[in-house]
Amino acid sequence: MRGTDSWLPRHVPGVHRLLAAAGLAAACAAALTIVQVVLFAHVVVAGFLQHRGVRELAPSLLCLAAVAVARAAVGWARDAGCRVMANRIMRELRGRVLRRLVRVRPGRVPAAEAVTAVVDGGEALEIHLARFLPQVMTAVLAPPAILGWVAFHDVLSALVMLVTLPLIPLFGALIGRATQARTRARLRALTRMSGHFLDVVTGLPTLRAYRRGRAQADAVADNTERYRRETMGVLRVAFLSAFVLELAATLGTALVAVGIGLRLVTGGLGLDAGLAILVLAPELYGPLRGLAAEYHAGADGMAAARRIDELLALPPAVPPPPGPPHPAGFGIVRLEDVTVRYDGGPPVLEGVSLEIRPGERTVVLGESGAGKSTLLAVLLRFVAPTSGLVTVDGTDLSAVDPDEWRRLVAWLPQRPRLRPGPALQAIGSADSRSPVAAAESVGAGALLHRTVGENGAGLSAGEVRRLALARALARPAPLLLLDEPTAHLDAAAARLVIDAVRTLPGRTVVVATHDARLAEGADQVVELTAPRPRRAADVLT
Template sequence: MKPLDPRLPAHTRAARVFLTGTVLFGLVTTGLVLAQAVLLARILAGAFHGQGVAPLASAFVLLLIVVAGRALAAYGAEAMALRAASAVKSQLRRALVEHVLRLGPGWMDASPEHDERAAEATASKPGELATLATRGLDALDAYFARYLPQLVLACLTPLAVLAVVGGADPLSAGVIAATLPLIPIFMILVGLHTRARTERQWTLLQRLGGHFLDVVEGLPTLKVFGRAKAQAEVIREVTGAHRRATMRTLRVAFLSALVLELLSTLAVALVAVEIGLRLLGGGVPYETALLVLLLAPEAYLPLRNVGAQFHASMEGVTAAGRVLDVLDIAAPEERTATGHAPEDAPLRLEGVTVRYPGRDRPALADVSLEVGAGERLVVIGPSGGGKSTLLAVILRFVQPTEGCTGFDDVPVAEWRKRLSWVPQDPYLFTGSVADNIRLGDPGADDRAVRRAAELAGADAFIRRSPGGYGTPIGERGLRLSSGERQRIALARAFLRDAPVLLLDEPTAHLDGENAREIRATVERLMAGRTVVLVTHDHTWTGVADRVAEIDNGRLVVHEGTREPLAVAS
């Protein structure tokens, strides 16, 4: 593992400022360490030779100043590190959320590539991202406040100690120089072993977080079908696996700390023995011997601390690396050129093929299609035939593997302003009814929101609610029926008033009465708009200018029919 991911400073300004400050504090701390050893050796040697208090008073005062300076430097470095960690976490979280929004739902739903990590991780991407943005990035505190400062000291202090000891006693400096490399060598060996264990621990944590999120969201369904206890057992197994992986990682951390402590203790003892024997033989002055004995532990201490803090920081480093991996993925805006297309330009696909990783056959295969302004196209086909992928390409949630579209040169944000989308299962957020409708046009006033609700047939049930348009609806609209959720989604589309309307199974999962009412609302919404409606319900073909059939990713367009197609028996 690299001590510092080179991508981190590039993504966070706070990291660059912190690294500069850490080096400066490291230089100050190293200077104070050397000054403290020199002053303490002078005081002890003076006392040994019988000097009085007066000659040593100035050294005492300077020693107190140096000790206070070390304390202040340590406090300042840690305070700056914690502030930097907080800023870095905030910047990474914001960058992660903004970049995932740019990547879009197509990336969130894509199958993972077949690498070793993905093979083990069964967590959904939303669960993984939630774990990364919360628990994962919170672990960066130890990395910034403990590990990086010690890493800087480990680079500066041993060299400074060798320079000072070398000027006072070259033989002792040679012993220190010969034994110092042993600690980094063992740190590297232990680190290679620890990295694999930490990756395994983090993968299990992602799996646990993602699975727990899925279970909580699907708890009503699990209770109805009597599967809640079975899922609780699955969570218990995943939790147990994560606990065992964590304990194995901690065991390695404790053993490595023991090894590093043993090595540094033996090295200091070796220096103490050789300098002590020469002191007894009169081969080295007393003050020089004291200076060497005081500085020798300081040469090894930062290296020992780096080893100890390495394990504490690994979780944060791993999480930050995963976040940076996500940020390195090219977003659709970065793959498209800036351009402009007329508002009445046809919606066109030319030879579009979409392949998802890990799937043998394409979701769309050489699809060519042109929908003129104001035209209604109904696309019918079985589940899994490619209907949703077709809409995802138009929405630019998915980039075609092959072929092109007539809107490739239009910036993604500009293109989506022309679209209204009513999905099969509309997502409603925690908040009020008005807030959820206003997603169609965030700047709309209350009158426009009410008008959109009236057009969607939602005004009546909203007014019957205790809080009216201010009624909270719960996450995913759990307090509403399926028909009411669909009407909220249609109200969004009415409020958006975009020229192109995309509909995905608008009456799926609704009873007969609700389906008829929603159908009448949808037909009002279609008026004067370019419409692409995908469905497995053949009765929708009666409102179409053209009908297309899609199956196994292949699209066939039928010209000019408004009669419902016969349903194959």
């Protein structure tokens, strides 16, 4: 936990500023508290013991009111300022996590896990920054200031406070140890529950078809129950800790009060000093009790910070360019002896060498699992070759900024997804050229007035594929990578698509497919084979 605590200021810009602002506010609030209590004791003693009138006490009363207002204003400014800063910091951090997530290999982090970390975890961390850290600053600065003032006026009371004060952090730490494990378990239960629920909702049609609805409802109920139990466990510890800490603070205040009372009777202490110390005693324990109250919010935030840290540490799918990004241009793309292994497993592509020339159509054929999509992933820079080299016009592709490179590439994925909404909007983007013509060329013109639902709902798999193909064709990118463009299509629709792919003047096309018809008239046909051990690709024509 301490590691994550120091991780925050080191890795998240703005946290130092937030801590400094919270520290300044805490110091001001502590000073104002002491002034307010001293003024209060003075007014009480002067009013009740020395029988001074309101007129005489008016300046002190005005000062007291001004200090009370200033104290409230400092508290408000601290809360509002820290909330704004925390919000800004989290916007930056969420952006960084999202930028990292789009750089890791597609599918590496399950969607539900990413959503839980960024949305729920982000919220917990924001509360940690906005409430817990400022409270830490108050707990660090206010008690020493109060103790110093008390020691100056009454050493005995200061000693009692010094002995009883550590009880609160001690109990807090003991309870915190129990809380840490519970908070982590609760976050895990939440992640599991959301992931499972998302899976169930996505697979509802299949579950219904196989009559597995009841079993999944039971599984959802189990996951929810586990989350409820974890949450109740955290709440139990939270209530218990509030009770124990309240007790410690009350005992501390009572001991101070007994000491002051005895010395007031024997005349060892003046009433104004005694009264001020008595009123200050709860203010001494208050910040530490406040810290304990925020501890659970803080622990949630730290667990979220740890998860966000893990996400930020995920290696990018392709390492960043070693030097300044090379300006990407498009020319001959050459794969030289390229081998790809996923996570150190067996090779899925081995020793593949091929040359993709501008304006040509290269068709990659191969049985299922032969590595066709992986070859496209290498060209898209979603996957870095384990060995071998990919060059563009002689420049190592790994020296090119992946974003710059992907601007030159249009892609039809094997499992295309469309943005929900009107179909025409789903296939167009700011830089698309003639999406309507592109859709018509692949027989999807009639689909343009349709509405795309969540995950392509409302459209058949073949319709989604044709719209996605139109989207790729409409992008003004010189390199077109098409993964199974004719899958799920009937013979007539497939023929339209094959003809459209054959006549793409000025575009370099790489098609990965099982469909040998797409190889008709291709400039180059590459057959990937998947025997184990694999052979290198054979360039047939």
